[in-house]
Amino acid sequence: MSAQRREVPETIVVGAGLAGLACALDLSHAGRRVLLLEASDAVGGRMRTDRYEGFLLDRGFQVFNTSYPQVKRRLNLRDLKLRPFTPGVLARTSKGLVRLADPTRRPRAAASLLPGAFLSAGDLAALAALTARDALLPVRMLRGAPDRSTSDALARAGLSAQAVDDLLRPFLAGVFLEDELETSARFFHLVWRSMARGTLALPAAGIGAVPAQLADRLPEGVLQLGTAVTELTDAGVLLQDGTERAATAVVLATEATTARRLLPGLSVPDGRTVTTYYHCAERSPLREPTLVVDSSLTVLNTCVLSEVTPAYAPAGSALIATSVLGGDGPGREAAVRRRLAELYDTDTGMWQGLAAYTVAGALPAMRPPWPLTRSSRFAPKRYVCGDHRATGSVQGALASGSRAAGEVLADLAGG
Incomplete structure (x- = not known):
């Protein structure tokens, strides 16, 4: 049995999705004793x-x-x-199949972006200006801008209703999982920036390879699979088998509804x-x-x-x-x-x-004004993290877990 498992952990992290993995990794790398409990038979949460x-x-x-x-x-x-993936999308519209591609990455697709091919010259100019702005502005300016809906942001950018309804709305509906474009414009601009600056791809072994790689970096004995937590106790957590595990601090890194059940009074978004x-x-x-x-x-x-x-x-x-x-x-x-x-x-x-x-x-559901990050502290020695505490993205989940680890470390150091 490893030293990590024999010793009483200082922190128990509940949930081995991206947020929980990031939190456990940061605490472990800081030299703290941590136990990561996952109810399922593998890590990843929704990313499996x-x-x-x-x-x-x-x-x-x-x-x-x-x-x-x-x-x-x-x-x-x-x-x-x-x-x-191809840097662009194919859209089935009332006028047929339309390709929207990034000409800087696929020059041969530039003909689809000629004025009149589908979008007007005004829409093309507005889309180019929006993309350049989001890609080049310092991220702090995007984060600090007044928040509104994505729908309002696209209209303010000068895009026509046709461009929005035929191309941007159907694409962004799949990104935000809502078709009214009511999602926070601050989040939209950060997502648009990430798409302009990065590559959308899939791991050869499936999306579950991402959390699996993180889990492989945990010290031996930190992760316990098939271990469901039913409630929090004064000492730590109560497991489904009736066992109580003690710890100084407990971090909930579960999805939002489970976090609310385990922490009555926690406010979570739809x-x-x-x-x-x-x-x-x-x-x-x-x-x-x-x-x-x-x-x-x-x-x-x-x-x-x-x-x-x-x-x-x-x-x-x-x-x-x-x-x-x-x-x-x-x-x-x-x-x-x-x-x-x-x-x-x-x-x-x-x-x-x-x-x-x-x-x-x-x-x-990230309706404006949406806080791009929130403290993980809920009560003394009780913390909560996840994409619902930041943004609905891989970045948001990992950053929320990292913030929780930082706050736990600060509180443990301060006694």
Whole structure:
């Protein structure tokens, strides 16, 4: 038995998602005794990958952004063997299929951005100015700007209603998991900046490789899987098997509803729910690693994951992921399949449905004014972290966990 396990931990972290992993890593690296408890059989929380009949199925469609500061600080990107998406999207609009691409990364796609090809000269100029501003301004200026809705921000940027409704709304609906564009404009500008400066990609082994890499860096004995916490006690935490584990400090790094149950009185935002359907086809309906968005918003987005990362599907098969707002229900998969036939202009009748993942609370509802970060301190020696305490992103989850570790360290040092 390791020394970490024999000794009473100074801090118990509950939940081994990204926030909990970041918190436990920082506390461990600071030389503190920490115990990370995870109720499930693996780390990652909402960021996990299942294997099914040779397919890699992420628990909900997700992408990985290489430009986040916490990602650069914590992860070895080479070891993840990242495979990039096309720098742009295909949008199915009332006028047909439209490509919106970054001409600085795909010069051959520049023709799609000529005035009149779909967007007007005014919309192209407004979009270019918005992107340049967000990419080049110091991040503190984006963070400190007055907050409003994303819808208001796009209008103030000079984009027409057509550009928003046909291109930006369907794309951003998949980013924010809401189609009214009511999400905080401060968060929108930070996300837009990250997309302009980074690459959207997927690890070769699935999105679950990201938390797995973090977990591999924990000291031996810190992580305990299959260990559910049912309540907090004066001494520490009570486990599902009736065992009490003592610690000076307890950090809740669970999703928002569990955190609120364990910490009565904790205020948490509403959550956005999304369902992702996975289909298998004999042939790829789109021979490129490009995200397709739907201006009708019947679906949020769809892509052929095996075109992004071939390991997502066995040889001779194509894996298609499609996300919709809300939960699954009778007839919904059939409606999605019909819309996919229109989006890909192909017969989907023979596609095999592999799985449907509904993720309740996949993202916090970030309505303005949204605080981009909040203290983890809830009560003496009780802390809470997660994307619902920062921003609904990999960056937000990791940064919130890091902040919790810093506050725990400061409080332990101060007695």
